[in-house]
Amino acid sequence: MVISMLTICICALLVMLAAATPFCSGLHRRPHREQDGTPEGEGQAISIIMAVHDNAQELERNLPAFLTQDYAPGYEIIIVDESSTDETEDVLKRFKHQHNNLYTTFIPESSHYLSRRKLALTLGVKAAHNEWIIITDADCKPNGSNWLQTMSRHCNDSHDLVLGFTPFEQSSKPFYQFERLLTSCYCMRKAQRGMAYRYDGHNLAMRKSVFMSNNGFLKNLKFLRGEYDFIANEHAQPQRTAVAIEPEAHIIQDSPSRKKWANSHLFYMETRRHLERSFGYRMLFNTDTLLLHINYLAQVAAMVYSALTSDWPILGAAVASAMITLALRATIANKAMKLFGVHVSLWSVPLMETRVAWQNLYFMLRHRFSDKYDFIRR
DSSP: OOOOHHHHHHHHHHHHHHHHGGGSSTTTTOOOOOOOSSOTTOOOOEEEEEEESSOHHHHHHHHHHHHTOOOTTOEEEEEEEOOOSSSHHHHHHHHHHHOTTEEEEEOOTTOOSSOHHHHHHHHHHHHOOSSEEEEEOTTEEESSTTHHHHHHTTOSTTOSEEEEOOOBOTTSOHHHHHHHHHHHHHHHHHHHTSOOOOOOSSOEEEEHHHHHHTTTTGGGTTBSSOHHHHHHHHHOOTTOEEEEOSGGGOEEEOOOOHHHHHHHHHHHHHHGGGOSSHHHHHHHHHHHHHHHHHHHHHHHHHHHHHHHHTOHHHHHHHHHHHHHHHHHHHHHHHHHHHHHTOOOOGGGHHHHHHHHHHHHHHHHHHHHTSOGGGGBOO
């Protein structure tokens, strides 16, 4: 059988795409683990800030893990209640009687025209007695008693922000876990290699003085959510952000409901319209997504062409390139999952990577046709 030059070119193109495109992914451009900046035992006192609203159950479940940290320099926890209507106040009173480093306050129901969550966090930061603060949420808990100690090692003179990884608990849907991993790779890589753009997590440490000198959330108080994204975007400086991806530094987030998960994406679609330095970050993600689809479309097109023309070498090359793609993407994903301690079926990774792109398009369309007043405080 004589193989034409066209067949050779098509086969070579398929193999090159299969071998190259898997490396165009956030999972491949993952952050590296940074060395501890502060030796163990030489940290400083830290304030943990949390805003809550109708989170009685979450506080019962997760607050003890914050209150039992093994951290010699000492720490305080400041919880600001957004006028909860459930048993949140009673839960906090009970914990306060048992722990003298827990402080609580509240914001009145009458607060209008600004985000109550951001107002609550601002009050918490102002009340903090320490320079370094960590902002988190009631539906999260530290991955062990050494979480604060591990995070504090990055809180040194070289940094103003520290971004810790926030995986979903293992009972969460695999796609939720994978998407958090992929997004965190993009966000943390950007922070390590230049200047943080956004932060997809609930484990953020920063200097109180930086927050206050930059007027906190003043520029974005009207937007209901996006507090972590706005902090990273507005307060980051070049080469002044650390990432904490050690397992001991993780904060585990409760499995979200479908509604909560969807709402977080819709709010991000609004938030990103107001973030600075969007072009480079989004261009990188869009390029990776485009190359991923070009590779798969080329393989499918080659299979169809080979069936119509009986050019079987092209079919063999298409099948081989598909296997190469799957194997490389699974290998790259495995390295990222081991680094972050995430456990998802490797052979589902290519499907999940594709789903992320189409899901983003879906939420973009939902946001476009939604009422924009749903995202601001009235």
